[in-house]
Amino acid sequence: MxxxxxxxxxxxxxxxxxxxxxxxxxxxxIERPARPEGIGHLHVGRLSARAPAMAGAFVLLAGGETGFLPDSDGAKGRTEGEWLRVAVTRAAQGGKGPRLAVRAGPAEGPLRLLARGPxxxxxxxxxxxxxxxxxxxxxxxxxxxxxxxxxxxxxxxxxxxxxxxxxxFAALAAPEVPLPGGGRLIIHPTPALVAIDIDAGGAAGGRNAASHRALNAAALAAAARQIRLRHLAGAILVDMAGMPIGRRKDLLPGFEAVARQDPMLRVVGLTGLGLLELQRRRVHTPLHEVLGLPPSPLSRGLAALRRGVRAAAARPGARLTLTASPGVLAALEAWPGALEEFRQAGGPLHLRPDPLCPPGQEDVHAE
CATH class of the missing domain: 3.30.420 (Nucleotidyltransferase; domain 5)
Known part of the structure; x- marks a missing residue:
């Protein structure tokens, strides 16, 4: 191989x-170096509050961010005000700070970042x-x-x-995933869980039970791949297409073998409604949180700059104009270094706001 x-x-x-x-x-x-997710970063922090009900403690980090340190990762027996060397083991989520673990070695203030993770x-x-x-x-x-x-x-x-x-990569930002044999996956993240629907579409018409089983087995394998590629995490529910609950159980052994290829994914079983219940450990930020779903103004602006760099390479010395909605241009201007990096790589760039520019139709062209 x-x-x-x-x-x-x-x-x-x-x-x-x-x-x-x-x-x-x-x-x-997909990483944005101006604001990294911080996995592996090593900090000197200060334990700010014990949280017995959560089996851990909160640790204040440099910059005012607060992370959570579980008892199992070093919070047990610590006291408020204590200085600690901690590493980020899980990215921040939904307004909550990163997950931390104690690393060996003495620590004393001030709060600071000791080393960046890979x-x-x-x-x-x-x-x-x-x-x-x-x-x-x-x-x-x-x-x-x-x-x-x-x-x-x-x-x-x-x-x-x-x-x-x-x-x-563009397909990983879309909520729908076409299936090779027909049908599609529809992926819908919510604050509480990720819902994945297997939609057989026109592929369901006239199919017998064996065909439905094969369609769902293939769709479940595709769902496992999307879960891994998109870094989906937490509770995940998958609704299969057109199968009685009893027959859905027959698909579990085959899917469990597929799921074992992802060490962070666990098959919980079927719910009372016949939904496949999964749980995946969160480490990295899911792509839909990085990009937005639908893509955020910043994501659309960075994609336009990426196209602009290619346009500049094709026409050296040309003065380029980026036409986009005011929201997209404001997001780019607020993002540290993005426009400066473009001008270093591609030369001058004129920003032209267009309130009527539809999302995804941002245009980079030579004047």
């Missing part, structure tokens, strides 16, 4: 990382030592070469993502 390939695509305000195995997308990360390219390189890593950013290549064994990083003279991979 060929070694996996790690591709890193850098654009103003954003870094996207893909792990490919024999051409198949196996992992996808980003997606470095994590994947550590998990797959034989993988080749390719990036289209000189700065990213230099940083990765300083951290990884010699010869493992290639700087590309073209975009790291081809059209097929661009389409695959």
């Amino acid at each position: 060929a070694a996996p390939l790690i591709l890193v695509s850098c654009s103003p305000g954003e870094q996207r990382t893909a792990l490919l195995r024999e051409g198949q997308l196996e992992a996808a990360f 980003d997606a390219p470095l994590r994947l390189a550590a998990q797959h030592p034989g993988a080749e890593l390719r990036t289209d950013s000189p700065a990213c290549a230099a940083r990765l070469r300083a951290a990884l064994p010699a010869g493992g990083v290639t700087l590309l003279s073209r975009p790291a993502f081809d059209d097929a991979l661009e389409d695959a």
